Amino acid sequence: MDARTILIRPVISEKSYALIAEGKYTFRVDDRAHKTQIAQAVEEVFGVGVAEVRTAKVRSKPKRRGLTKGRTRAWKKAIVQVAPGERIELFEGGQTA
Numbered sequence: 001m002d003a004r005t006i007l008i009r010p011v012i013s014e015k016s017y018a019l020i021a022e023g024k025y026t027f028r029v030d031d032r033a034h035k036t037q038i039a040q041a042v043e044e045v046f047g048v049g050v051a052e053v054r055t056a057k058v059r060s061k062p063k064r065r066g067l068t069k070g071r072t073r074a075w076k077k078a079i080v081q082v083a084p085g086e087r088i089e090l091f092e093g094g095q096t097a
Contacts, residue, residue: 003041006033010090011077019079025088029055029078038078046090049083 008028010016016026029038039050055078060071082088 001030001033001037003044006030006037006041007045022081023051023084023087024079024081027078027080029076031076033076033078035078038080042080042082046088048086048088050080051083052081054079054081 006029008030011026011028013026019026025042027038027042033041035053035055038055039053042048042050055076058075058077060074063070063072
């Protein structure tokens with residue numbers, strides 16, 4: 001798999017932003033990707049060293065809109081801890097003074 005197809009998008013939430021202070025970044029990843037592939041993809045795309053990768057399957061939830069019932073998609077989440085002293089600029093946004 002290509003590095004750009006493994007990393008689908010960053011996860012934007014309060015919890016993921018709180019983890020950035022610890023050097024941990026959260027991504028939505030391909031369901032078939034394993035930890036080694038995820039680590040290599042982050043290193044290739046962002047140019048940082050990866051210390052640890054944790055993965056979790058996010059289960060689907062039931063949803064309703066009027067009388068129509070359905071479910072959201074299940075997806076895979078990866079929390080990537082970068083090497084000490086490194087960071088991913090994409091998540092940091094503007095510099096605070």
